[in-house]
Amino acid sequence: MMAMFDLALRGEREPVPIKAVAERQGLSDRYLGQLFTPLRKAGLVRSVRGAQGGYVLTRKPDEISVGDVLRAVEGPISPVHCVSDPGACARVDGCVTRGIWRKLRDRIVEVLDAITLADLCEEAGQEQIGGKAPGGVDHHA
Amino acid sequence: MMAMFDLALRGEREPVPIKAVAERQGLSDRYLGQLFTPLRKAGLVRSVRGAQGGYVLTRKPDEISVGDVLRAVEGPISPVHCVSDPGACARVDGCVTRGIWRKLRDRIVEVLDAITLADLCEEAGQEQIGGKAPGGVDHHA
DNA sequence: CCAATTCCTAGTGGACTACTAGAGTTTCCA
DNA sequence: TGGAAACTCTAGTAGTCCACTAGGAATTGG
Secondary structure, eight states, X not given: OXXXXXXXXXXXXXXXXXXXXXXXXXXXXXXXXXXXXXXXXXXXEEEEOSTTOEEXXXXXXXXXXXXXXXXXXXXXXXXXHHHHOGGGOTTOTTOXXXXXXXXXXXXXXXXXXXXBHHHHHHHHHHHHHTTSOOXXXXXXX | OXXXXXXXXXXXXXXXXXXXXXXXXXXOHHHHHHHHHHHHHTTSEEXXXXXXXXXXXXXXXXXXXXXXXXXXXHXXXXXXXXXXXXXXXXXXXXXXXXXHHHHHHHHHHHHHHHOBHHHHHHHHHHHOOSSSXXXXXXXXX
């Protein structure tokens, strides 16, 4: 999420190398590289190989939701396995609690799909200006 | 949750022994006994020791929410550690994503606190009106 | 060619989780 | 009073998941 946020802040035009993202966000570049693979396969980012390469978002920040990112990296969003994968629990049939988790899952997805990368950028902009009155934050998105 | 649901269906008056709950719900009685300890400490159930003993709910099913049960057994409800325990992550300060998880946590708690054991009983009754739970459950909704 | 960069595959240490197990303690019933 | 039925406390375990590390191959620009 932090990497995608970083890309949303910068990579509108030129590809951003993993190393730069990693340094700014305080993460390991090796680990980040790994995380970008599923993001690329999900079509959220495009990769440019070779020198001066890096990653670029394929859509505008306000067209990528937190839910999109999470699904790409972690698979189906669900509070418990049996909701997304009925075979995960032997007690599935007639389980009273399953309905709870399904309802919960729906609400969770609702929340996560409603927040976009652009929202994050806006929030971060207001927070970082911090001490001053957050009047007009100019963010292109 | 399944055990608490079982108690809600039956244990309005007489204490229900762990073994009975375990058999009906297809769980290990040893394991269940372990889970009841935090539930008792949280004041959700009362234990009656000795022969003919067992567990009883301390409140009516419609006064115990799924959230209450979860908090008692698993601790604070939270999608990630850093929300309930700021010391859990070194990147806490100025982390962009933390706001997401906080918002999400609030919604999750909202959902879980809105569902009561009585709701579960009602749902289960509608799903399969077998010979189970006849007459004893007050459907007040 | 060389350096920068992505890409692929495998491994690892720590934490969590559902569950098992042993050895008590308390209480009820006969 | 004896004993069984029940809870209580403390450890341990096997499996899984997760964040992260690591080595090296492929690709591209200069």
